[in-house]
Amino acid sequence: MTTPSIQRGSLRFAVVTDTHANPDKPVRLELLPRIFASIERHDPAFVLNCGDITDYGDRSEYDAYLSTVPQSLRERVWHVPGNHEVRWDVNAAQLYRELFGPAPYRMDRAGLQVVGLDPTQLLQEPGHFGAEQLRWLAGNLRAATPGVLFLHFPLGADHYHLNDQDAFFETVAGLPVRAVFAGHVHRETVYRFNGFTQVTAAAAKNDAVYYWVERHVDGGHPVLAVTTVRVAADGSESRQELTTIPLSGNGSGRLLEPGRVIIDGARDGTARVRVEAGRDGAAAGVRAQVYPQHVFGARAAGSWVELEATGRSRWFSGDVDVADLPPGRHRMQLRVSSDGATHESTRAFEVPAGPGALRERWTATLAGSVQGALAERDGVVVAGSTGGEVAAFDAADGRERWRRELGPVYRGAAYTADGAVLVVPSADHRLTALDAVTGEPVWDRDLGAPVLSTPLVTTLGSTAAVVVSAGRTLSALAAADGGELWSADLGGFFAGRAACDGERVYAGSGDGYAYAFDAGTGERAWAFNTTARAFPYGRLLYGPWDDTVELLPGGLVLFATVARSYAVDRASGAVRWDIAAGCMYPPTRATDDGLLLLDEWGRLQLVDPASGTTTWRTELGVRTLNAGPVVAGGTAWVIATTGLLAGVDPGSGEVGHRRQIGPANTFSTPAVTGSTLVVADQDGTVRGLTLPQ
Incomplete structure (x- = not known):
């Protein structure tokens, strides 16, 4: 042929x-x-x-x-x-x-x-x-x-x-x-x-x-x-x-860009949307819908409302249901079409909150996105960004204490035990210790590969230490000067956070295994296989590559993948219980009532840490990646990837508060201090919110 x-x-x-x-x-x-x-x-x-x-x-x-x-x-x-x-x-x-x-x-x-x-x-x-x-x-x-x-x-x-x-x-x-x-x-x-x-x-x-x-x-x-x-x-x-x-x-479609757009009445459960068609383009149809913020990295046909032409004017109008929207900032998505061409745009609108609701107190901005968890100590909150900025703010009023330029930061910083030093990971291969009061560098260490994990501040023997992964290596460093105590081969990529009980250090890996290392020497104590996948790509996706490893009571340690969560005996590496919940991305939170496990699909459950028995389950209805719950005043606060902030009763699972913080996706675990909850998003915006009484 x-x-x-x-x-x-x-x-x-x-x-x-x-x-x-x-x-x-x-x-x-x-x-x-x-x-x-x-x-x-x-x-x-x-x-x-x-x-x-x-x-x-x-x-x-x-x-x-x-x-x-x-x-x-x-x-x-x-x-x-x-x-x-x-x-x-x-x-x-x-x-x-x-x-x-x-x-x-x-x-x-x-x-x-x-x-x-x-x-x-x-x-x-x-x-x-x-x-x-x-x-x-x-x-x-x-x-x-x-x-x-x-x-x-x-x-x-x-x-x-x-x-x-x-x-x-x-x-x-x-x-x-x-x-x-x-x-x-x-x-x-x-x-x-x-x-x-x-x-x-x-x-x-x-x-x-x-x-x-x-x-x-x-x-x-x-x-x-x-x-x-x-x-x-x-x-x-x-x-x-x-x-x-x-x-x-x-x-x-360029000439179809609308003129004026008016959105009225969001407080009554219905938004009246009026769109003025552009002067230079003959609009055959105009549609509107609330921007589907809940759709995360996917396609969706949506719930469009056809707006009707008003007489012989260029105005189109119609009612869009907003009754199920939480209070806060939203977007109205518009499509104007004619002759096979379309113009797409959005307009911001707000659903007002009732009395006693969360209230925004202050905002600040960092270059790039905030992906890592926020660090908090004594009323000061620290955020790091992919644009290489690290900044400390007073949680109460947002006053900036200091700002420092480092390499791109993708994971959260960690305070040393005395709160004097802040340890920051960055993709330029460096782990940097900053003076917590001034932001001035105390020491920095080149780990030979991008540092894409959250540092763990712990004690190894009698030495204050920092455990962190860079590349495929897990390193233990002296917190005082960054000197190496030991390093271990992880076998794969690890972007989570290790755990340590004084005897062993526990970490996940992109090779599909969960590992325990001797805390004093870094020698491997045992390995637990978390996936049956055979090839490297599958073992990476379905292994604990991004897990925040958690210590549980009774000599257990919790590892999670995107498919299951495993409570493993710390001494032997044997599984004591497991549940079909992929809780790898959002960190787990221990409470007086039990263990709060949150998976990437917004399913929150309270689990007995000794047995894995579930007390209650709550569906948030939106994706939750990397941002885990924080507890304050008897409420567990969860910020979803979509920017929805939910307040959950840890004892019952009842959702008592909901607020849409903004349109940007959120991957950062919040920080709470006093009456202030601080959140940050991928637009680089840091917000201080007053918690309801």
């Missing part, structure tokens, strides 16, 4: 995505050479890879992927990372950057601005652009040249993989973005909205498929013609025209 010729134009390039190269999956590695050989034959100006190059960012996977790319294409393939490159990356994306360079970036090619974006988040599943990257985009796209963007996560069209995609829409509203290529969903779709055409591509892990893009003139206007190409085992190709993307004019 002969290979069909591809029409030559003024610019030709290819798009591929979701290769998921893994030497343990040879079928995928048979597809990729076929794809790249076909692309090479047609001699593109460049190739765009929209991410998920590998399964989990291991060197062996990158090597396997690169072995399938012909040498003549190596310098022409431009990459952006996917969530699989960074979610479990022990290298904190350093290996990716060494191989492919940093993102975002822009290149000018034959009258196009080609921009690679990176909204992935280290240690997290969904995406987030963040203010810094959006400022970069606004400052680097020229107004006069058509822009082609590529990234891993798709935008709009029922996709909620990017928590701040509405901020992206606002950023590019006046910029010449005409085409967006994305992956992640492993499905081929075309969506025209907000002035550009988005193509999501089928996954190369499942089929020998890629996309061929040619610029040419159609009816006197420049366009990009996109063709789906599938490559058979014998190298022959089948081609199907997918879409044509205009490069000039206003772009599909």
Whole structure:
């Protein structure tokens, strides 16, 4: 069978995505050479890879992927990372950057601005652009040249993989973005909205498929013609025209941007939404819904309300049910459509709180996102950010005590026993001890790999110590000066927090095992296998790689994975009880009533630590990752990933308080001191809230 010729134009390039190269999956590695050989034959100006190059960012996977790319294409393939490159990356994306360079970036090619974006988040599943990257985009796209963007996560069209995609829409509203290529969903779709055409591509892990893009003139206007190409085992190709993307004019849907938007009556259980259609675009329909904040890194069709046109005016109006919304900040999502094009946007609105509710007292902002737990001591709360800022605030009034710039911080800091020193982990390989009063450095230690775990401050023998993991090594350091006491091979990546009972140190690992080490020497005492998965990728996903290990009464230690939680005998490593609750991400909290176990799906239960017997269960109804409960005034406070703060009675499981703190996702365990609860989110916002009496 002969290979069909591809029409030559003024610019030709290819798009591929979701290769998921893994030497343990040879079928995928048979597809990729076929794809790249076909692309090479047609001699593109460049190739765009929209991410998920590998399964989990291991060197062996990158090597396997690169072995399938012909040498003549190596310098022409431009990459952006996917969530699989960074979610479990022990290298904190350093290996990716060494191989492919940093993102975002822009290149000018034959009258196009080609921009690679990176909204992935280290240690997290969904995406987030963040203010810094959006400022970069606004400052680097020229107004006069058509822009082609590529990234891993798709935008709009029922996709909620990017928590701040509405901020992206606002950023590019006046910029010449005409085409967006994305992956992640492993499905081929075309969506025209907000002035550009988005193509999501089928996954190369499942089929020998890629996309061929040619610029040419159609009816006197420049366009990009996109063709789906599938490559058979014998190298022959089948081609199907997918879409044509205009490069000039206003772009599909841009003129549909609404004018005024009025949201009234949220306090009465129904919000009256009135939308003024834009003057320059004839709106055929307008829909509204409460932004589905509960949808976390996924797709959802939503609960849209069709707004009705008001007479012959440009106004559309309708009622949206908000009766089940908690008090606090929300978003109304709007879609204006006409002739196959759409404009998407959001507007903020608030559901007022009743008397005696939580009240926001103060706010502060750090560069980047706050992912790690907040540290608290004597009324002072410390937050660290992925932007490399660490700051201390008075919990009562938000007054900033000090601010220090370090490397990117992804996990929480820890106070020493006397409260004089704060130990901070960072992705620049360093563990830094700061004076708790001034923020001045006391000592720092280069651990040779990104420090992506929460430090444990403990005592080993008679020595005050810090136990932390970096790379695949667990290290015990003297708290006084950072000197090494011992180190141990963890066998895999560990981003959680170890535990110590004076005799042994306990830690999870991405190799699927839970380990105990001699507290004095670091020698391995025992290993407990938490998963039946055979291959490294599966053992990583289903092992205790991100567990906050907890000591339990009666000589037990609690390990958790995404599937089960295990109470293990500290001396022998034998399982004493286990439950089918994946409580790895949110830390567990011991109370006078029992053990509060929270899983990533928002299921909270009170468990007897001796037997594993459950007293009660409560469904919060939203995802909860990395942020565990804190207890104050007889209430357990849980902040969900969606920004919902819930107050739960530890004795009964009854939810007595609910408040939507804001639109940003939250991964940070709060801190509580006195009458103030402090929370922080991925927008870098730190908030002090007055607890109800």
